[in-house]
Each structure stands twice: as C-alpha cells, then as structure tokens.
Amino acid sequence: MEFNILEICLLAALLLCFFVQLYYVLGVHLKLATYQIKELPGAAGEPISVIICARNEAENLAKYLPAVFEQDYSKFEVIVVNDRSWDGTTDLLEEMGKRYVNLKVVHVPEGEKFIAGKKFAVTMGIKAASYDWLVFTDADCLPASKSWLRGMQQPDSSATQIVLGYSPYFKKRSLLNALIRFETFFTAVNYLSFALKGMPYMGVGRNLAYQKQLFFKTKGFAAHMHVPSGDDDLFVNANATAGNTVIQINPETHVWSEPKTTFLSYLRQKKRHVGAGKLYKAKHKFILSAQIIVQFLFYALAITLACFPHTHIAAVSVFLLSIIVRCFVYPKLLHRLNYKELKWWFPILDIILMLFLVINAVLAVFVKKVQWK
Incomplete structure (x- = not known):
C-alpha cells in the first residue's frame, strides 16, 4: 500500500x-x-488559621462550617471573611460565634474601594490570622474526615511553605456533573503530577495551605490584584518551587465541594480560570x-x-x-x-x-x- x-x-x-x-x-x-500516599501525622503540630471567604453563603455555612470546627486538631482558629453579604450570613455567624470560641469573623464593608473581590477578602483574612500556617477552603466545602487539618498542617521540613491539597466535587446524576468532575480530575492530575515532577504551577483554594510570612514576603496578590480570579492558582504559580512545595492526597484530607448545576454558571467559572491562566509563567x-x-x-x-x-x-x-x-x-x-x-x-x-x-x-x-x- x-x-x-x-x-x-x-x-x-x-x-x-x-x-x-x-x-x-x-x-x-x-x-x-505510582506515588506512595503517606500516613497522616499522629499528632497536631503548630497552630493553624483556617480561612474561609463567604459572600451570601449563609446556607452553605450552616451546612458545612460545623465540620471544620469538629477537626481533630489541638489548636486552630477559623476565620470567616464575610464579604458584604445580604442573605443573613452576618446573623448566622453571630450565632455560630456563641457556639464556637475559635471562630473569628472579619467583615468587608461596603464601598467602591473594595471592588477587588475575593482577593481583597482573602487578604483581610490573612491579616487577621493569629498563626503563621494558613489553610484555605470555601464555604461550600466539606472535609472528608476529622483528620483534614492534621494532613494539611505544616510539614516537619522547614523548607516546605506550600501544601497542595485536593478537592473533588459531589456526585450528581447529570451529564454536566460528570463533565465537571472529569474536568476537575484532569486538572488535579495535572497540577499534582507536575508538582511531583518538580514544577508546581497551581493549586485550588478549596484545599490549599501556605505560610503567612510567605504571603507578605512576596507581597501577596499585588501583581495580579486587577484580575478577579487567581487568589489560589496565581499565588501558587508565582511562589511555588520544587523545594518549597509538597502535595497531600491522603483520602482523609480531601475536601468535597458543591459543583455548579447549570452550564452557564459552569462556563462563567471556567472563564474566570482561563483569565487567571493568562498570567501564568511562560x-x-x-x-x-x-x-x-x-x-x-x-x-x-x-x-x-x-x-x-x-x-x-x-x-x-x-x-x-x-x-x-x-x-x-x-x-x-x-x-x-x-x-x-x-x-x-x-x-x-x-x-x-x-x-x-x-x-x-x-x-x-x-x-x-x-x-x-
């Protein structure tokens, strides 16, 4: 032929x-x-500040926030940044503060100068943090176990400044849900594998940890504050190296999240991600x-x-x-x-x-x- x-x-x-x-x-x-998943530390280490940004998330906070407070960790605080919510989030957090002494609420006031969105809210949460090791998640997220914080705590190695976690989406019966979960899988396989290869380039804010001093040393989000998204992946892209970044994929440290339920909302979410990707390193x-x-x-x-x-x-x-x-x-x-x-x-x-x-x-x-x- x-x-x-x-x-x-x-x-x-x-x-x-x-x-x-x-x-x-x-x-x-x-x-x-082929990566060998490590056992979780048997005991808690240094204190942790958990940071959650919420904008009109009263329903999700009531549903998922208690699981964060139930973590098997000796000393941690939970900082919820209430970003100009009007759905009852303020009242809910006030009531929760009576039940959980380690809850700290930060309110973002109304005003034109606060138009930077989530990055401004995250920055306020970091400034309010009492401890150097910061763990991030979202209001609509549920830790897979009470051992989540033990897995995301600062590793023994003093060189480690960033821990990349993993966050799957809840299963729903629809083609859109299957597509969302598969796309999330593809993204996670990529960023976790490249991190193992010594080329970390992103992380997801639903399950991410890093040092407070690293944030301020590198001027936080200053280089990309004008971009609506990227509080997680752009920060990791700019500051993660082969020597200061590790991954954590132990099943007990996964953080489950609510997926989008319409193609339009999903497209908007992916549009934000594409916009952030334009600022990745060459x-x-x-x-x-x-x-x-x-x-x-x-x-x-x-x-x-x-x-x-x-x-x-x-x-x-x-x-x-x-x-x-x-x-x-x-x-x-x-x-x-x-x-x-x-x-x-x-x-x-x-x-x-x-x-x-x-x-x-x-x-x-x-x-x-x-x-x-």
Missing part, C-alpha cells in the same frame, strides 16, 4: 501527537499514579497549551485519517493504542482521586472534555467581564 505525500504528512503528525501525549501520560501523570503556559493543542490535534488527525481509504487502519490502530496506554494510568488515578465510577466512561468523557475546552477557549476571547460572585 502506497501513501501519497498528504497522507504521509498527516500520519507523521498523528504519530508526533501520540508521542507527545505519551510524555504527559507516562512522563508526568504516571508519577501521581513555561507553564507553554506546557499546558501544548498539552491541550496536541490532544485536540490527535483527535482531529485520527478522525481525518480514519476517513481516508489508505490510512484508516493506521489511524484506528494509533488511536486504540493511545486509549490502551491511557487506560493503564487514568482508571487507577480516577480511583485514587475519588472518581472511580467515571473510569467506565473515560474515553467518552475525554472527547467531550476536549470539545468543551476548545469551546471555552473560544468564548474566553469574546467574553471579557468576569466577577467573583
């Missing part, structure tokens, strides 16, 4: 995409799949952009070549080989990251996610305005 020049070029491009894909799967993500933008572009090209080339009479067998073979290789890595990771039921839908969700990421990238070009809440 002879191939023409076009078919040879397309096949070569497909193989190139396949080998680049293997780098991410076997060279990066396999590190997380090397991080390159590896992440290359990953998405190569994956998209792989599917596009495989589909195109499958339609050619001379190349359909080769295209299908490379595609199946890709699926087989990834099925040796990702189902284990799905199980490890609390999404084991998604492993049966992995190939389908992978294609849907790729289409979604492309659409979201296009929308990001035309939709400029974003806000926290």
Whole structure:
C-alpha cells in the first residue's frame, strides 16, 4: 500500500501527537499514579488559621462550617471573611460565634474601594490570622474526615511553605456533573503530577495551605490584584518551587465541594480560570497549551485519517493504542482521586472534555467581564 505525500504528512503528525501525549501520560501523570500516599501525622503540630471567604453563603455555612470546627486538631482558629453579604450570613455567624470560641469573623464593608473581590477578602483574612500556617477552603466545602487539618498542617521540613491539597466535587446524576468532575480530575492530575515532577504551577483554594510570612514576603496578590480570579492558582504559580512545595492526597484530607448545576454558571467559572491562566509563567503556559493543542490535534488527525481509504487502519490502530496506554494510568488515578465510577466512561468523557475546552477557549476571547460572585 502506497501513501501519497498528504497522507504521509498527516500520519507523521498523528504519530508526533501520540508521542507527545505519551510524555504527559507516562512522563508526568504516571508519577501521581505510582506515588506512595503517606500516613497522616499522629499528632497536631503548630497552630493553624483556617480561612474561609463567604459572600451570601449563609446556607452553605450552616451546612458545612460545623465540620471544620469538629477537626481533630489541638489548636486552630477559623476565620470567616464575610464579604458584604445580604442573605443573613452576618446573623448566622453571630450565632455560630456563641457556639464556637475559635471562630473569628472579619467583615468587608461596603464601598467602591473594595471592588477587588475575593482577593481583597482573602487578604483581610490573612491579616487577621493569629498563626503563621494558613489553610484555605470555601464555604461550600466539606472535609472528608476529622483528620483534614492534621494532613494539611505544616510539614516537619522547614523548607516546605506550600501544601497542595485536593478537592473533588459531589456526585450528581447529570451529564454536566460528570463533565465537571472529569474536568476537575484532569486538572488535579495535572497540577499534582507536575508538582511531583518538580514544577508546581497551581493549586485550588478549596484545599490549599501556605505560610503567612510567605504571603507578605512576596507581597501577596499585588501583581495580579486587577484580575478577579487567581487568589489560589496565581499565588501558587508565582511562589511555588520544587523545594518549597509538597502535595497531600491522603483520602482523609480531601475536601468535597458543591459543583455548579447549570452550564452557564459552569462556563462563567471556567472563564474566570482561563483569565487567571493568562498570567501564568511562560513555561507553564507553554506546557499546558501544548498539552491541550496536541490532544485536540490527535483527535482531529485520527478522525481525518480514519476517513481516508489508505490510512484508516493506521489511524484506528494509533488511536486504540493511545486509549490502551491511557487506560493503564487514568482508571487507577480516577480511583485514587475519588472518581472511580467515571473510569467506565473515560474515553467518552475525554472527547467531550476536549470539545468543551476548545469551546471555552473560544468564548474566553469574546467574553471579557468576569466577577467573583
């Protein structure tokens, strides 16, 4: 069988995409799949300040905040930053303050100068913190166990300044929920694996810890205060290094979160994330952009070549080989990251996610305005 020049070029491009894909799967993500999860410390260490920013989160605070106070940790405070709420959050926190002596409430007053959104609220929470080690989560989050803070406490190594945690979403019966959880899985596998590889580039504010002194030493969010999002990933991107950052994925330290329930709200959330990603370091933008572009090209080339009479067998073979290789890595990771039921839908969700990421990238070009809440 002879191939023409076009078919040879397309096949070569497909193989190139396949080998680049293997780098991410076997060279990066396999590190997380084979990572030995450590046992949690048996005792609490230094005191901790837990910081939660809330804007009209009365319902979620009433539902999830008690689990934070029930942590098996000897000394910690919980700082809730009430960011101009009008849904009864203020009254709720006043009542909770009577039950929990380690609750500290910080109120963000109304005023035009306080338009920076969540970053301003986070900064106020950090300034109010009594302790150097800060653990962050959100109002709609639930720690997987009472051992969460023991896992997210400052490690023994004095060099460690940042701990990247993991936060899965609650399961709901819908395609949107499956997509959200799979996209969260993909994101987590990426940032946790690259951290293990010595190239930490982001973290999620639903489960993140770092030193207060690091925040002020590096001037906090000053470099990107004008960006509505990025209080978590942009701070980590700017300050995390191979020597000062570790990950924590022990199942007892996972923090479950409420997912978006409509495509519109989810698109708005992802738009904020895309906006923050534009300020990543150049090397991080390159590896992440290359990953998405190569994956998209792989599917596009495989589909195109499958339609050619001379190349359909080769295209299908490379595609199946890709699926087989990834099925040796990702189902284990799905199980490890609390999404084991998604492993049966992995190939389908992978294609849907790729289409979604492309659409979201296009929308990001035309939709400029974003806000926290």
